[in-house]
Each structure stands twice: as structure tokens, then as C-alpha cells.
Amino acid sequence: MHVLVIGAAGMVGRKLLDRIAGEDGVLGGEVTRLSLVDVVEPIAPQPLAGLSQSFAVDLSDDGAAARLIATRPDMIFHLAAIVSGEAEADFDKGYRVNLDGTRALFDAIRAEGMKSPYRPRVVFASSVAVFGAPFPDKIGDEFFTTPLTSYGTQKAITELLLSDYSRRGIFDGIGIRLPTICIRPGTPNKAASGFFSNILREPLAGKEAVLPVEESVRHWFASPRSAAGFFIHAARLDLEKVGARRNLTMPGLSATVGEEIAALTRVAGDKAARLIRREPDETIRRIVAGWPCDFDAQRAASLGFKAETRFDDIIKAHIEDELGGKV
Secondary structure, eight states, X not given: OEEEEETTTSHHHHHHHHHHHHSTTTTSSOOOEEEEEESSOOOOOGGGGGGEEEEEOOTTSTTHHHHHHTTXXXXXXXXXXXXXXXXXXXXXXXXXXXXXXHHXXXXXXXXXXXXXXXXXXXXXXXXXXXXXXXXXXXXXXXXXXXXSSHHHHHHHHHHHHHHHHHHTTSOEEEEEEEOEEOSOOSSOOSOTTHHHHHHHHHHHTTOOEEEOSOTTOEEEEXXXXXXXXXXXXXXXSOTTTTTTOOEEEOOOEEEEHHHHHHHHHHHHOHHHHTTEEEOOOHHHHHHHHTSOOOBOOHHHHHTTXXXXXXXXXXXXXXXXXXXXXXX
């Protein structure tokens, strides 16, 4: 099996590669070739180094998608995107990267299939940002997509394209609507949601963190460990069971910022929680106010997708995976 990972240098891409490296046959078949792509050259985990080729590629550049698809990968994970805050701040870049690059990828698959039969599996990283207020108390699988950000709009358009290209038999696609992934390892990025991770990751490392919203703000979460699991499960899933509606809201955990901080206190003590500094940011508050905060993800759950049910477990997963099990 030839696997192409676009966005392989990102956090979810790295977690996905670690899972592939750690378990033979995790994608439902033997991986014989691995192509890793991002705007910076990705680094393959050591167990996969002999199978891997890495490329620094901007998918939205002319001809980039066609060159990648000319190698006819069997499995394509499309994780590449610029994040919510950056897509809102830079309108042109958001549409170029998050929409135009993806459309180029889909059309490259179509063009390759017109030469001779070719129908890969495409697993696309979407987002709960495809939904916009006003919301019911819990957003069910029948709720419509009315995004209130450019990022959410770009993801929603791609979901429609993915469904249509799958219906036409161009590829076999599934869209994974990710919750906010928490706790993100590494350093803060430009995502408007970044503070949800920052107020946990930095105190766990003994550093101060800034909280730009009220503790009453509620949101929908899953860990990086769960995110990698979503994509692995989607790669192996019989998509006949998914049907024509190819985009799925993933299970997760609804929690307030206050509940995050309470979990941090339980796991790491008062000293960690005291490192959170309140500093309101009206721009962040306005963006977050338009986001969904609780879901009833019955379709995904019935298909076997799983995530944490306690915030303590999200924090403990970060400590185990990123901090060697100690704080």
C-alpha cells in the first residue's frame, strides 16, 4: 500500500505517523511506500525511514497536486490547512491553501483516473467550524452547516466537494470533523482556539499561560491521541456503511474553560493552575462565541469512532505522550 500524507509535518500528521510506525497493518494492510508532504520537509519516524520519501510542497502551487498524484497513492490523508485565526486574518491565503489546494488535489485524482482506472481512499481533516450559531444545546448529525468564519466556510465547501467526488466514483472519500485538539504539543500557533491548549500545556511545563476568555466558555475537545485514532479508523472503515453522507462529526468531550482548569488542578495541583493569567482579548472572544460547544455524534460513535469522556484523561494522555509520564 502506497500512503500519501499531506500535512505530515503538522501535529496531527506526526501523531498519525507515530501510530503507523508503531503497529504493523494498522491501516488494514501493509504499508510498502510512504510519501510525506508539507510546506516544510517532514521527518519520518525512524521505523518508517526506509519506506518514506519526504517533500516540501505547497499543494496550491501550479502542478503540485498533479505531481503527487502521478505516483498513484492508494491511501491519501489530507491534513494540510492554515489554521482558523490565520485564515480569518489573511482572506486570500486561507482560500488559496484551504480550498484551492484541496480542489487541485481532487481534480488531480480525477485526471489520473481518466488515464486508467484509479480510485484511492481520501481521508480529509475537516472541522466542527463548519457549524455556526445559533446552536441547539447539543448539535446532532442532522444539523446544517452554516459557518461563521472563513476557515469554517473553506472546510464546508471542501466537504461538499468530497461528497460529490465520492458520489461520482472519482475517489472513495471520508471527511473527519475534528473537535478542537487538546492538548496540542509544541509551541503556540495562530489558531484562535490555541489558548484551550496553552492554559494546560504551559502550566504543566512550569510556564505562565494567558487566558483570553471567561471560564464559562464551553467547547468540544479530543486529544491528539484520539485524533490519530480517528484517521486510522477512517482509513480502515467500510465506507458502504457510511453511505452518501461522507462527512462525520467526531465524538469528543464538552467542557468549559473552568472545567479544564479544575482538571488541571486535580492532575497537577494548585501550583500549575496558578500559572494561568487572565487577559481578555475581544477578538478571540468574538471568534469563539460563534463556535459550537457540544455535540451528539451518534453516527460516528455507531461506526466505531472513540474519544475521551473525562478531561482528566486528556491531560493524562499529554503527560504520558509528551512529558514522559511526569510533571
